[in-house]
Amino acid sequence: MDVHHPNLGGLWLPLVTPFRDGALDEASLRRLVRHYAAEPLDGLILAATTGEGLTLDEAETERLVALAAAELAACGRRLPLFLGLSGSDTRKLAKALHHTAPWPVDGYLIACPYYTRPSQEGMVRHFAALADSTARPIMIYNIPYRTGVNLGNAALLEIVARCPNVLGVKDCCAELAQSCELLRLKPASFAVLTGEDASFHPMLAQGAEGGIIASAHVAPRGFAAVRDLLRAGDGAGALAAWHAVDELPRLLFAEPSPAPVKHWLWRAGLIDSAELRLPMTPVSEGLAARIEREMARRQAAARDAAA
Numbered sequence: 001m002d003v004h005h006p007n008l009g010g011l012w013l014p015l016v017t018p019f020r021d022g023a024l025d026e027a028s029l030r031r032l033v034r035h036y037a038a039e040p041l042d043g044l045i046l047a048a049t050t051g052e053g054l055t056l057d058e059a060e061t062e063r064l065v066a067l068a069a070a071e072l073a074a075c076g077r078r079l080p081l082f083l084g085l086s087g088s089d090t091r092k093l094a095k096a097l098h099h100t101a102p103w104p105v106d107g108y109l110i111a112c113p114y115y116t117r118p119s120q121e122g123m124v125r126h127f128a129a130l131a132d133s134t135a136r137p138i139m140i141y142n143i144p145y146r147t148g149v150n151l152g153n154a155a156l157l158e159i160v161a162r163c164p165n166v167l168g169v170k171d172c173c174a175e176l177a178q179s180c181e182l183l184r185l186k187p188a189s190f191a192v193l194t195g196e197d198a199s200f201h202p203m204l205a206q207g208a209e210g211g212i213i214a215s216a217h218v219a220p221r222g223f224a225a226v227r228d229l230l231r232a233g234d235g236a237g238a239l240a241a242w243h244a245v246d247e248l249p250r251l252l253f254a255e256p257s258p259a260p261v262k263h264w265l266w267r268a269g270l271i272d273s274a275e276l277r278l279p280m281t282p283v284s285e286g287l288a289a290r291i292e293r294e295m296a297r298r299q300a301a302a303r304d305a306a307a
């Protein structure tokens with residue numbers, strides 16, 4: 001990806017990481033990448049929240065990246081591939097950026113430093129140091145309810161002004177006023193992507209460039225239709241398309257993610273096991289039944305529409 005011609009907008013999928021018997025399930029990973037390479041997505045993110053990145057060791061992460069990149073290439077699909085990184089030690093993260101420089105990724109999604117609750121100035125200096133440590137594009141992940149710290153708009157815009165390779169933010173700040181102010185103040189070349197599945201349509205309608213949406217695993221075309229219709233200026237069509245998928249986030253986040261998404265993908269035959277790594281646990285029986293009812297309902301609706 002050329003830093004001077006970035007296109008971080010659209011619908012990005014934070015890919016689940018399939019596991020089997022405690023190990024990375026390589027066959028399922030290849031199947032997943034092949035499947036999504038044929039869908040109208042704008043990018044893939046590996047090892048993010050949905051990809052259980054915090055539970056992967058370095059060798060597994062390297063293998064995950066290598067397999068996904070090779071499978072995309074084999075499919076002939078040039079889809080941007082970003083790697084999720086998180087940590088609260090600027091030096092360690094800078095080392096990770098150097099270390100992963102030869103890996104076949106196009107950029108990084110980097111979460112705000114968690115747990116230690118640094119100042120706004122600390123975060124500006126943190127991201128400036130990281131941006132200096134790679135030539136690749138960086139998307140900042142602002143999710144105060146997970147990290148314990150909110151990157152405010154003034155600090156974010158200072159980072160954007162100082163760092164030409166900070167090209168976007170995954171916005172989960174949970175404050176509509178903050179998100180709308182950012183959309184008003186940001187440079188046109190800087191992309192705001194919502195990371196709140198339930199806000200995909202509302203944020204795109206406010207002018208956000210896109211979203212990183214775990215629920216798109218189960219209905220990529222449904223979410224892509226919302227994106228396409230809004231881009232085409234068809235507000236009524238986009239709203240109708242949104243109403244066809246807007247129940248999914250509630251279902252897929254009814255218990256800690258990515259357990260519900262993995263259960264769905266397993267039942268759909270896209271991955272061989274819904275296995276997660278602790279501390280994440282499988283869905284309850286009740287949610288499993290709800291997911292399977294929704295899958296059956298959608299299959300029946302698709303059959304009726306095709307008849």
Ligand SMILES: O=C(O)C1=N[C@H](C(=O)O)C[C@H](O)C1
Pocket residue numbers: 014048049050051143195196197212213214215257
């Ligand atoms: O994997 C991610 O990155 C995502 N993160 C959000 C979260 O942290 O809750 C949700 C989004 O759907 C995907």
